[in-house]
Amino acid sequence: RQAAFRTDLSVLLDQVGGGKESLSFMKRRIRRLAQQWATAANRLGAKLGQRWRDQKKVLIHVGFLTEESGDVFSPKVLKGGPLGEMVQWADILTALHVLGHNLKISMSVKELQGFLGVPPGRGSCPLTGPLPFDLIYTDYHGLQQMKQHMGLSLKKHKCHIRVIDTFGTEPAYNHEEYATLHGYRTNWGYWNLNARQYMTMFPHTPDNSFMGFVSEELNETEKRSIQQNKVNSMAVVYGKEASMWKVQGKDGFLEILHKYMEVHGTVYYETQRPPEVPAFVKNHGLLPQHELQQLLRKAKLFIGFGFPYEGPAPLEAIANGCIFLQPKFQPPHSSLNHEFFRGKPTSREVFSQHPYAEEYIGRPYVMTVDYNNSLEFDAAVKEIMRTKVEPYLPYEYTCEGMLERVHAYIQNQDFCLPEPPFIPANFSRLGSASGSRVIRPLFVPLPNSTSLGWASNVTAPAAWPPLSSLRLLVSQEGQSCVEACQSAGFICEPAHFRFVNNKEALRGLEVQCEVVDSEINHILPAFSVMRRECSLQREPLLFSCAGHSPKYRRLCPCRDFLRGQVALCRDCL
Numbered sequence: 259r260q261a262a263f264r265t266d267l268s269v270l271l272d273q274v275g276g277g278k279e280s281l282s283f284m285k286r287r288i289r290r291l292a293q294q295w296a297t298a299a300n301r302l303g304a305k306l307g308q309r310w311r312d313q314k315k316v317l318i319h320v321g322f323l324t325e326e327s328g329d330v331f332s333p334k335v336l337k338g339g340p341l342g343e344m345v346q347w348a349d350i351l352t353a354l355h356v357l358g359h360n361l362k363i364s365m366s367v368k369e370l371q372g373f374l375g376v377p378p379g380r381g382s383c384p385l386t387g388p389l390p391f392d393l394i395y396t397d398y399h400g401l402q403q404m405k406q407h408m409g410l411s412l413k414k415h416k417c418h419i420r421v422i423d424t425f426g427t428e429p430a431y432n433h434e435e436y437a438t439l440h441g442y443r444t445n446w447g448y449w450n451l452n453a454r455q456y457m458t459m460f461p462h463t464p465d466n467s468f469m470g471f472v473s474e475e476l477n478e479t480e481k482r483s484i485q486q487n488k489v490n491s492m493a494v495v496y497g498k499e500a501s502m503w504k505v506q507g508k509d510g511f512l513e514i515l516h517k518y519m520e521v522h523g524t525v526y527y528e529t530q531r532p533p534e535v536p537a538f539v540k541n542h543g544l545l546p547q548h549e550l551q552q553l554l555r556k557a558k559l560f561i562g563f564g565f566p567y568e569g570p571a572p573l574e575a576i577a578n579g580c581i582f583l584q585p586k587f588q589p590p591h592s593s594l595n596h597e598f599f600r601g602k603p604t605s606r607e608v609f610s611q612h613p614y615a616e617e618y619i620g621r622p623y624v625m626t627v628d629y630n631n632s633l634e635f636d637a638a639v640k641e642i643m644r645t646k647v648e649p650y651l652p653y654e655y656t657c658e659g660m661l662e663r664v665h666a667y668i669q670n671q672d673f674c675l676p677e678p679p680f681i682p683a684n685f686s687r688l689g690s691a692s693g694s695r696v697i698r699p700l701f702v703p704l705p706n707s708t709s710l711g712w713a714s715n716v717t718a719p720a721a722w723p724p725l726s727s728l729r730l731l732v733s734q735e736g737q738s739c740v741e742a743c744q745s746a747g748f749i750c751e752p753a754h755f756r757f758v759n760n761k762e763a764l765r766g767l768e769v770q771c772e773v774v775d776s777e778i779n780h781i782l783p784a785f786s787v788m789r790r791e792c793s794l795q796r797e798p799l800l801f802s803c804a805g806h807s808p809k810y811r812r813l814c815p816c817r818d819f820l821r822g823q824v825a826l827c828r829d830c831l
């Protein structure tokens with residue numbers, strides 16, 4: 259069946275159910291953004307024209323909100339606990355509904371069993387018939403529950419699963435045997451999925467798919483009224499729980515801030531001001547989302563203290579015309595050195611509180627400074643007060659941007675197809691074009707990485723992203739493909755590894771190989787210049803943009819991307 263856009267959200271609101279604070283929060287959000295979603299649906303509908311969109315049968319099982327997983331989130335919704343995950347799930351539900359798919363929503367193991375048609379009760383009772391869904395969106399808790407209650411049949415159906423995974427899972431952690439042998443085993447990883455089945459909150463490693471969430475977009479009238487009502491000397495602190503205010507050196511930099519600005523907070527409290535919050539801070543208590551937006555519309559500065567990491571609030575602040583000031587982390591925080599990231603299935607290094615804000619948005623909307631350097635901090639505050647900015651929201655975080663991306667994933671990502679062969683394409687020397695096979699000769703001059711890029715004729719079955727987007731680069735020693743592609747203005751595309759994991763690619767790059775072997779290692783394909791050793795990848799699950807090794811230069815499949823929509827290439831839609 260063809261999917262039709264929906265602009266009425268009442269059926270969805272009924273499906274979400276109620277009772278818990280978390281669900282009420284999500285429903286309030288869905289209602290508040292209903293108009294924005296409707297406008298976005300109309301716009302995307304016009305953009306896609308008459309294009310056929312399959313209607314999918316989708317199961318959404320929100321594992322972390324089930325009683326069976328302990329649901330630690332719901333009781334804290336009104337007490338300053340994490341809301342980012344609920345923001346994201348509310349938006350995923352809405353996007354799938356608006357795109358016109360056929361949804362079943364489960365928030366308990368019982369509902370899960372009912373929808374899957376497995377007999378209720380404990381123990382792993384396998385699903386015997388065919389899976390009644392095309393797609394299942396869940397999280398790590400939900401995955402565990404499905405394993406418990408579907409038993410072996412989970413393995414058979416796992417290509418249909420998408421895991422909403424805030425901080426992401428790198429391929430080395432996802433491959434069970436490899437993770438166990440090489441020290442990448444964590445509480446979460448090792449499900450042997452295709453790494454693109456993990457969907458993140460921000461575009462972290464491109465090994466995963468970027469799902470995201472939305473923030474409110476302002477119309478021209480609202481933007482104008484914001485400009486008129488901005489208070490240049492008003493700051494709001496990012497931190498709704500008192501513990502987020504326990505920061506080393508806070509007194510020093512807050513003192514500087516307070517010298518120039520009136521400082522506001524939205525910290526949850528029961529009866530009295532929490533001791534961590536200085537007396538000069540005007541604390542509003544935890545606000546409902548729409549009231550926080552109003553406060554941000556007046557404020558000029560939104561200031562982070564280092565935690566929470568990578569949440570939605572800075573995007574909301576910037577969308578409401580604030581400048582976001584945040585601390586630089588030197589050395590960077592990661593699962594190796596910080597409690598919060600410990601045990602998360604990623605080695606990603608986080609160089610500031612909100613790397614997306616720093617790298618994808620940047621100045622003048624985002625200032626990342628060393629909070630221990632009082633001169634630098636002082637200068638930043640003064641600069642912010644005199645800098646004029648317009649409300650800004652990257653397209654990928656608008657309702658239309660999210661709908662476009664989720665639409666593209668649903669219609670094009672298929673992890674159930676048999677693994678295609680590694681060498682479907684013919685590579686030939688740049689310049690000596692072998693007739694019509696070379697469709698995209700390209701030379702990208704790069705200061706730091708040798709680069710040659712070309713892709714040959716599309717002989718692979720319906721590659722997505724299409725092969726026309728491929729640019730092959732070679733990383734520096736010690737550099738990951740995430741960095742190599744980024745430094746050339748591209749993005750690493752894991753789906754393209756299979757086209758460059760071959761001798762032809764090495765030959766085309768004029769790499770001197772004494773031997774070309776094939777191994778199981780997440781940095782491959784790669785070569786050692788010193789030893790003239792070249793290695794190809796033997797395990798497709800270990801193709802990884804994130805990996806790096808000091809002795810190896812990696813073959814990196816990069817691709818172009820749309821401005822403001824990094825998940826999609828030019829020919830992806």
Ligand code: U2F
Binds near residue numbers: 342543566572
């Ligand atoms: C992140 O979770 P948080 O919930 O701590 O993220 P925030 O950026 O604080 O924002 C979540 C929402 O809370 C709302 C605000 C945001 O959409 O509008 N809010 C509010 O309604 N009232 C207020 O007074 C203040 C904020 C991240 F998303 C998670 O993935 C991480 O687990 C967590 C820890 O790093 O940080």
